Amino acid sequence: MSYQYSIILGNLGNTCDRFCKGYKDNPSSPEMLSRALAAMPGISGIELVGTWDIHSGNVKEMKQRLADAGVACASIIPDTFSPKEYGKGTITSRDPAIRKKSLDYLREMSYIALEMDCNIVNLWMAQDGYDYLLAADYDQGREWLKENTQKLAEEFPSLRFALEYKPKEPRNFSYHARMADSILAAKETGCSNVGITIDTGHSFVAGENVAEAVVLAKRAGDMLFHMHFNDNHGSWDDDMIVGTVHFATYIDLLFWLKKTGYNGWISMDQYPYREDAAEAIAESIRWVQHYERLVDAHFDEIDSLIKENDAIRTSRFLRKLVGA
Template sequence: MQYSARINSYIKQGMSVPEALAAIAGVDGVGYVDLNYPEHLVGGGVGAVKEALSANGLRLNSIAVRFRSKYRSGEFTGPETNISDDAYELVGAGVRAARDLGSDLVTLWLGYDGYDYAFQKDFVTATKRLVSVYQRLADEHPDMRFSIEYKPYEERVHTMIPSSGFVLYLLQCIDRPNVGATLDFCHMIMARDYPAHAAALLLADGRLYGIHLNDGYGGSDDGMIVGSVHPWETL
């Protein structure tokens, strides 16, 4: 078995993307990487990343599209249609980057699609919007897989996709063979989900596209070392 690594911890130490990839290549058992789009491709672009991956014997596992503060009113369920259109275009650009780098997997964490106050959201309409977005992506890019990463809160007080149960419901509504889920261990602990339960159900349905291994105490996204707090749940 080979693992995939993310490069943020290397970037935070001041490394460039090629330098981070070179460092990761020296870790036994790691043959793949996950990159954020667009920030990890800023500067050299796809060409430079492709060259660095090849030089270090690594492959791209997935592109994780990252929405920053521009989308704080909501990537796809907010009040601003132009922002939703822009968010969709950003995902499309991420799809092209993943395809060019040899991956068929795009991971979407919609951190701003949520609400902070009671009566702030029409939940039914917002959910239908999410379903429509994933259906459209799946139909327009049948060669790609789209993975839903959930988190109960942060950036918003409440998110539109807060738990593994809601993800399973959403996948039923989307009803596309190339849409699945990525489970982040710390997000699951925050949601009071039991990791093995969610993983088993998604795996049985052929919809488990990834697992982010980390740990935390459950109050926030601590991002701690694997198994440092919940060793048995990790196993």
């Protein structure tokens, strides 16, 4: 099976990190779409960040643009992370007015997803967590998280809400931090349309083996709804080109995605602050496609190696893949 590939449109435009307002000029959403299609002919989907790329006022325009380009809306990513009023939480804020406002915003984004014929709402609840000890009610925070996610999922049963986890940043501790606690958060809602997004870089920073995280989601009941790909050195969410740090990790990951029958999007999520964005993201796509081909060509051999549990034979196999 060949996967469908997508990109996050905003990755072509946001060039602002913690130290510089931008290393390049930020193009408009239409310009980013044109660049993406020119540099990445293999993509068939686009993820749109709510408010940045899409809002209630431009849904028809964006839907037509994607239709004209021949690509689908792979997911809607609500912007629950950049508005300053969400600095101390969205649906877990201690302020009931903020909890209501953020839930209403998520409802708006869900209606937009329906209008865009998109069935994935990717929830990266980045501000829902805490920074200081003895300053957060962990139990109450997770209860609000459950209640409001549940409300959303029950109101929009035809949509799938994918919880994207990350251990830290912008908060020091995130409620959706790793695969296991995110599975618990999804299960607590009692809604089968709440599942998980794995961002490979987030998993690396969390100290996970990302392939094992795939298996956990499978064992929990096919809860892996969506995938974001990027790379990093393991200490921070560097959002680098896939394959520039890890190799065997991605072979392992692509094998287990195939083994567990994952059939969702393979989406790139990286911020090339200094590099040409379209070309950097295109490189990630080429790497993942290469890993996919390697796994397809050697699937039975990899399966056999895993069963043998012989690290030396596995090492020889990996050397063979790189021509050594």
